[in-house]
Amino acid sequence: MTARGVGSTEPPRSGGAGFAGAGAGKWQPVVGLEIHVQLKTQTKMFCRCANGFGGGENTQTCPVCLGFPGALPVMNRQAVEWTIKLGLALDCEIAPRAVFARKNYFYPDLPKGYQISQYDLPSCTNGKVLVPTPKGDHEIGIVRAHLEEDAAKTTHVGGRTGRIGGADYSLVDFNRGGTPLVEIVTGPDVHSSEDARRFLQLLRQTIVELGISDAEMEKGTLRVDANVSVRPAGSSELRTRCELKNMNSFRFVAQGIDAEVKRQIALYEAGEEVVQETYDFDAGSGALTARRSKEEADDYRYFPEPDLVPVEPPAELVERLRAEVPESPARRIRRIEGELDLDRAVVLVTGGLDGLWQATVAAGADRVAAANVIANRLAAVDAAAVDPAELAKLVEARDRIPRTALDEALGKVAEPGFSAAPYLEHEAVSDAAELEPIVARILEANPGQVAAYRGGKEGLLGFFVGQVMKETGGKANARAVSELVREKLLA
Amino acid sequence: MAITREEVLHVARLARLELTDDEVERLTGELSAILEAVSKVSELDLADVPPTSHPLELVNAWAEDEPWPSLSLDEAFANAPAREGDLFKVPPTG
Amino acid sequence: MTIDTLRLTAEDALGLLERKEVSGAELHRAYLDAVAERDGELHCYLRTVEAAEGDGVPIALKDVISTKGVETTAGSRILEGYVPVFDATVAARCRAAGLPVIGKTNTDEFAMGSSTENSAYGPTHNPWDPTRVPGGSGGGTAAAVSAGLAPWGLGSDTGGSIKQPSALCGNVGLRPTYGTVSRFGVVAFASSLDQIGPVAKNVRDCARLYAIVAGEDPADSTTVDVPAVELPEGESLKGLRIGVPKEMNEAEGIEPGVTAAVQKAIELARELGAEVGECELPRSVEYGLACYYLIAPAEASSNLARYDGVRYGLRADAEGYYEMVERTRDAGFGDEPKRRIMLGTYALSAGYYDAYYGQAQKVRTLIAREHAAAFERFDVLVSPTSPTVAFRLGEKAADPLAMYLSDLLTIPSCMAGLPGLNVPCGLSEGLPVGLQLIGPQLSENTLFRTGHALERALGFDHVPERLR
């Protein structure tokens, strides 16, 4: 695990968005993802120290996770069960016998000199995720999902900017060391940054709904590495791939893949070869920095961990876990896709809002209006705390009551005992007689925009409506204003 | 089954042992002799024999997910060669 | 009262304590006095514990067993000054039983050796003849028990480190069934082989100590439930079927004096009512040693990776992390650990795994099958424990392969996870000869019964002639 700055490769910046560089159509990106999910068990994988943030440095440690002489690991039953459950949710085969192995290498964050990880007999293999796309389902194969322990946290101090190269010394906090991780490995089935984003959104939601991890990239409880190569479109070869690490949001994963794909295409088109490397993605500059060269290929000397015994999950256990797996986000998207457009369906489902949407519709709200209100206004709200009947009333009254009242109501809709009734009493101003003078005043004050609108810039309608709403202190009925403005402008 | 000097150096690097030239010399001879002796296992045709990684056929030895008290900082650092604050201090990895 | 620690068994000591003729502290003091008197010559102990904790029969612990607050080095420079902040499960069980610790006994570094000459702190000498080795790796505990510096003690056995020194020092030593005694807190050598076990002056003491330390431990995933220990009583071996594996009794290198003493013991067993028959373990003996010297070093190479100078133990000065680790390990490990780390790393490395470690695991299956077949016909298998009596210090130190042959007869049953008991069965050239009794897994009670009956009939005097 040596990490050295071996030089920096700026991605080509020209060429526009996505892969639309010169010759992009001639190349197909081939991407496999490796996702590490930190399980939110109470305790670590092989000892019963607390698992989680918040404790002072090195306060969540014991002889086992500090690798003291003679200390022995004991598996966390919850972590084993959650791994199997995740495997079931990903349509995997559950191994009748899974075995932990030792992966041997030296690094200060690895107290035993080896990481305990399932290796040739992982708990879950051969699964798939069907990702709904505008062109139908896109199948991403799950090669394996295995359980392992995390490394500790090393901080590099002094030297240049605190990065590894040139540090004066390093400091180690073993709190994170030994916490449970599930590593999920996909097949090389991802062919664009958009594919990656759609898949990761679904995967993340699946994990969150299983209740096994917070799966937050910003906190590091979900980590994504990408193995990227490109090949001539239409071919099925697999060319040299590079690994991207250190991308801590879905957006950066997409940016990193795009940058690496462009870099590889440019190399091939210049008649050069791609050299296998590991790159760190720097979100600030968009730069890819090589970590180490391949001649330092590691030899991890895996062998079965003799301090542990195999996992042979009884059939009853697997069946119980299977029964506990909720309907998958992908299936739910497909189910509601007929009633909404795909993007809306994805937003609702991957936001965990589709249940609320369905209940709100069932309570009498318009499908599209309810979807808009929920997706646009309630994304950050605890959906389970919202009473769908009350929300339905607000959705149905959205054009009738003043904007200020609607905003206030939506801000409180998740509070216990929320009632829509007081907000419904406000009537928005939709009386033309009252609105007309205001509209006239606004049009008069903005002759340039009026001319532009009449010249074809219809998008300016919103501008005029906004001005009127402002003028009325948000009490006007937006739809009535909109109709009135359009009428006047067309006059 | 002789082991070469280069192999000895490679293995020493994997094992993170800094060996003196004398040690490399001596180990090349000793390991060759030992490997010669232990290579005896390859005389047997064991294609159909399963490996034994453990003398007992135990499975599913696990613990419930319930916390136990961690060490105090004094205990965690009792034998530490170098400490800074509440962190273990090591020479730089770069 | 004067306490003759040379003669006093643990059971005798227990009687004195129960009758309140002596206190635990007085007993403890008596052993410390004996150590002061005789250990200068023998070097059984790396350190003693001055304060008696507990009112039971004092005990010696091999220095691979972590003892909270008491330095534990495993005979290595790399752990010099390391003071555990926790007790090994076996240490905790001794503590709970009220057994005060006399001290930590010498061992080959990381229990790697057959003579205790590989200790970084100097060799232990055999109480029967101080120019000779006590065997190893647990030479410190064995010599201490033999010289009356402890009534009993705990050792660890990977390929013979309890049985072989017990044979060379004239003690009773049990390597229990793999998984019956917790390894938690015991400095690891080869995890799938390491076992902790008792060393004592007689079989009943051995059984008593086994009863104290054995049993499932939630901190060691590889432990099992253990049948209740039965203290052996009788002298009859009626109904017992004893197998004599041909290869284990006729192997090249077994000294004639050893064969003679073992034959005499087998004859005695027949007189006590046992049915004795011949059997075979051809591949166990032919391939056992090679199998062991692949598996044990491979596991050791990984188990010893934690000694990196980061959290405890020796740290060498260096500019960078890797340099520090490499120098620390060079300075901290002696020749034998280095040899085994190198061998094990090589056996696990890319391209060699299948030919070495993978193949050795399959040989292990063969060895287990051969023993299982023998136990369809016999309850106990017998052989010499060591092919030789105690050899001279330095005699084999320069030749690792010759040293490895000391464990030729103890290793096969270890590979199969089987219990083995050493019972002294006579003298050859004035030095003890050990009889090895092997049983199926969890047959400790049968081994105790057999060993006890033979011990009574043999009348072996466990006190070294020169100390009588």
Ligand SMILES: [Mg+2]
């Ligand atoms: Mg991993």
Ligand SMILES: [Zn+2]
């Ligand atoms: Zn811990």
